[in-house]
Amino acid sequence: MRRGLPTRLMNICIASLCRARSLRKAELVLVDAIRLGCLPDVATYNILVTAYCRLVGVEDAYYVLHRMREVGLKPDVVTYNSLITGAVRWCCLPLTLDLFEEMHQVGLRPDVWTYNNLMHCLFKSGYPDHAFRVLADMESANLSPSPTTYNILINGLCKSGNAANALRLVRYLERVGFSKGIVTYNTLIDGLCRSGRLGGARRVFRELADSGLVPNAVTYTTMMKSYFRSRRFVEGLQVLDEMTKKGYRLDAFAYCTVISALIKMGRMEEASDFLDEMCRQCEARDRVCYNTQINLYFKLGKVDDALALLDKVDEIDEYTVSILVDGLCRNNRLPDAYSLLKYTATMSPWSNLVPYNCFIQALCKQGKAESVDFAMLLLNQLEVKDSFTYTPLLRGLCKLGRLIEAFNIMVTALRKGVALPCSIQHAVLAGLHSSGCKLHAWKLRSEIFRAKFRRSKLQVQGQL
Known part of the structure; x- marks a missing residue:
């Protein structure tokens, strides 16, 4: 069997394919090389472990260890470091700790890289105190940070x-x-x-x-x-x-930051100039870039151009849907916004609360009784609600003089622990007083007081 240079060349070839995300081709190269008499070494399998961790998952990468042992190769520190790095990337603390323990069991001594990854995972998982203990363990193992x-x-x-x-x-x-x-x-x-x-x-x-x-x-x-x-x-x-x-030179992230700021400042022409520059300078644009571009097009009233960009987005997220719903509502295309909401409600893995909040706000801004009724229907359908869900609806009911309905909804929100803005609390109370519903106003003041007391109690418990 030939070793040496052919194995190194094979490793270079496999590593290049892995970097190009062509894992299947990398495996085929390994199979063909073995047929030609070029045996893989530990470095070969370490490359595959890293690639599987990055592209597939840690479980598939761990299976590569079994393949190594089957051909008589022993995993080294680099192998386990690659697995631990993969576990950290997927924020899997139990697996990270298991791999760290397994290193000791097979007689491998963790190095600085190993401890660094373990500390990083503990921080990501919300255990900063344990991360500092790992630092102490590192120094006890005679390793210099x-x-x-x-x-x-x-x-x-x-x-x-x-x-x-x-x-x-x-x-x-x-x-x-x-x-x-x-x-x-x-x-x-x-x-x-x-x-x-x-x-x-x-x-x-x-x-x-x-x-x-x-x-x-x-x-x-x-x-x-x-x-x-x-x-x-x-x-x-x-x-x-x-x-x-x-x-x-600005990267895509910096361009999006500047464009979003200019939009908030109302400087649309400069935002458009920066967008054109981003399109020229940044060939590879991600979802954030397209979200920013869609948002700007909606602000400029270019609804069709904004919707056409969806064909270029590989995968939409909650923020994309929120931009679309808000943009369609601002451009008076509420039926299209509602159709989008219904579609994403059945397809998306995330919460649709923010897009629904945008839609409810647009309905209530119309000031029509039928629009507010529809907003109330949507409110009852939502499992999760926050202050941004309730506030526009309460304001819309007050403008229509439907204060008893506003009272009932506000009491429900307060009892659920929703922290409503003081402005809407004062608006509903003032409306009840001016309409002669003083008993309801007194009851609402009591509910507001109880809600504040409950929140204060929870804050004290949290500090303890």
């Missing part, structure tokens, strides 16, 4: 809502000699932005510039999106201007 280890810790703290602790950790690491890279800065800036601490994010951004490192496109896009999310559009556009002056 890598910069990636600390970046995982910082990212995990930020994602779990502990951006302040992440910043404290960074300051501590600096004192013990940890040198922050661009990934650390970007992670910290993103965490501070997501927690609403834009001032802290700006300070870290200035610190990055003073450190000698150069902010990259991710840094600028993170800051820009945070400004836009906080409705500080002028400052967000200033970051965009600085980013383009530094010579960075």
Whole structure:
């Protein structure tokens, strides 16, 4: 049997096919190579394990281990690291822990990569305390944490809502000699932005510039999106201007961020210009790009162009349906919006609450009794409801003077724990008083008080 170069060439070929998502062809190459006398090695099967984890699932990847053992090959640390990475990608903590334990049972010593993946999975699964225990276990095993280890810790703290602790950790690491890279800065800036601490994010951004490192496109896009999310559009556009002056090209995500912000500002012409530029610069556009484009077309009144884009979207999500329903309603095509709602209700795996909220709001805005009646019918059909479901309906009933119906619906919502806006509570109470229904107004005040008491009690229990 021939070994050496042919096996390495076979591995390169299999890896290329796996990267091209052609797993079946990669398996055929392996079969043909074995027929020609070229035996696979551990690296061959490790490539397949990684590909199955990424493209199919961890269970199918684990079956490759059995194939390895059948041909007399022993899985190594890389094999198990690939499986653990796959389990982390699918956020399967029990499987990750089982694989970690199995490594010890077969006599393999986990390396830094293994511990990093385990910590990442614990953070993703909502166990930050356990993740720090893994760090202690790593040090007990005489393994030195890598910069990636600390970046995982910082990212995990930020994602779990502990951006302040992440910043404290960074300051501590600096004192013990940890040198922050661009990934650390970007992670910290993103965490501070997501927690609403834009001032802290700006300070870290200035610190990055003073450190000698150069902010990259991710840094600028993170800051820009945070400004836009906080409705500080002028400052967000200033970051965009600085980013383009530094010579960075916007990716699809950055383009969508800018276009969405310009739409909110009402600057439709500039949004259209950025959309044209995105179409020229970004050949591969994902669902988010098409959602942004559809939303802009609806805002411009180009309904048919918006609907035509659906043929290019591989798979729609709840956000796509919400944009479609809202756009159709705003352009007075309510029958089409309702047809879409009925279709997605039978086909979609997600909740249709947001699209239905858009449709109910459009019905109630018409101010017609039959439209409000239809909205009430839809309300009764929905299993899940929130304040955005009830608020437009209550407002529509008040405008029509149907205050007793508004009273009954509002009492039902309060008893279900729905937190209604104060404005709609005052509107229904004022309507009941002005129409002479003072007893109903008194009862409603009592229900509002009880609802506030229940929420306060739950908050106290949650803190305990």
